[in-house]
Amino acid sequence: MFTQDLKEKYYFLTEYFEQGFKSSNRELAHSILFYGHDIESQYAIAMEIARLLNCKEFQNENCKCLNCNWIREKQHPAVLTISKIDNKPSDDDSKTVISVKQSQMIKNSLLNTSDYHRVFIFCDAEMRGEKWVPLGLNETNFHAETANSLLKVIEEPPENTTFFFLTRDKNDLLETIISRSQSFFVPSYDVEDKNHSTVEDVFSQYLELERKDSLDFAQDLFLISKEHGSEKVLNEIQNYLLFLLKSNFENSYAKAKILNDLKLVELAKQMINNHINPQLAFEDMCLNFR
Numbered sequence: 001m002f003t004q005d006l007k008e009k010y011y012f013l014t015e016y017f018e019q020g021f022k023s024s025n026r027e028l029a030h031s032i033l034f035y036g037h038d039i040e041s042q043y044a045i046a047m048e049i050a051r052l053l054n055c056k057e058f059q060n061e062n063c064k065c066l067n068c069n070w071i072r073e074k075q076h077p078a079v080l081t082i083s084k085i086d087n088k089p090s091d092d093d094s095k096t097v098i099s100v101k102q103s104q105m106i107k108n109s110l111l112n113t114s115d116y117h118r119v120f121i122f123c124d125a126e127m128r129g130e131k132w133v134p135l136g137l138n139e140t141n142f143h144a145e146t147a148n149s150l151l152k153v154i155e156e157p158p159e160n161t162t163f164f165f166l167t168r169d170k171n172d173l174l175e176t177i178i179s180r181s182q183s184f185f186v187p188s189y190d191v192e193d194k195n196h197s198t199v200e201d202v203f204s205q206y207l208e209l210e211r212k213d214s215l216d217f218a219q220d221l222f223l224i225s226k227e228h229g230s231e232k233v234l235n236e237i238q239n240y241l242l243f244l245l246k247s248n249f250e251n252s253y254a255k256a257k258i259l260n261d262l263k264l265v266e267l268a269k270q271m272i273n274n275h276i277n278p279q280l281a282f283e284d285m286c287l288n289f290r
């Protein structure tokens with residue numbers, strides 16, 4: 001399954017996808033959106049998922065099958081990075097954006113059947129000297145016109161096709177893409193992004209929290225969010241829970257609780273993105289905390 005390195009850094013995410021792979025019908029969204037500051041890690045996770053979807057042999061970190069090798073060398077014919085500098089049709093002279101021609105190329109390629117699991121990773125990218133560096137999508141490099149030309153195929157892709165969208169901030173992408181995708185926050189391990197100072201006080205009670213206190217707890221968080229914004233507060237809650245997860249890795253009760261509650265934080269974000277009153281979203285989250 002996932003490489004040890006990714007498993008250690010992204011326990012929650014990798015566990016989630018591994019469970020999806022194990023399920024009988026390989027439950028996996030057709031369109032997956034990663035967001036957070038660390039685009040290189042988002043790209044690594046997307047490539048690793050592409051590898052696991054295409055591996056025909058051992059499914060492990062060291063598998064040397066043709067598909068795994070191709071993907072490690074970024075040579076796989078069905079695993080394509082789509083950026084302003086990657087995978088452009090020959091008649092495409094756009095330099096600064098993912099173009100409608102690229103979108104058309106993808107749609108044409110999907111008309112043919114394939115034995116592979118096709119994966120398209122949408123991101124921005126640039127060359128820094130010899131090094132290719134993935135960057136996040138935003139409205140400057142991924143225009144509405146291009147995004148809109150993809151909507152139908154994202155919604156109803158052919159079998160065995162997965163799209164990834166990588167971005168720093170979900171608000172940099174069109175609502176129409178967000179609403180068709182399953183979103184995952186990929187935490188950054190840069191010190192400044194791991195901050196959880198605004199929720200620390202409230203969350204110091206988290207592991208001892210009793211059901212009767214849930215609404216008060218939600219109210220405290222809601223008050224903080226009025227000052228700092230609910231997105232920041234929910235991100236910091238995720239950071240705090242991930243920090244707690246590390247220090248409670250041997251405690252199976254705490255670990256199960258934290259993993260469960262991390263999903264609820266993601267759900268609260270989705271509710272708020274779908275214009276549900278933040279106070280209700282916080283209450284719903286806290287009442288369901290395990």
Ligand SMILES: [Zn+2]
Pocket residue numbers: 054055056057058059060063064065066067068069
């Ligand atoms: Zn393999």
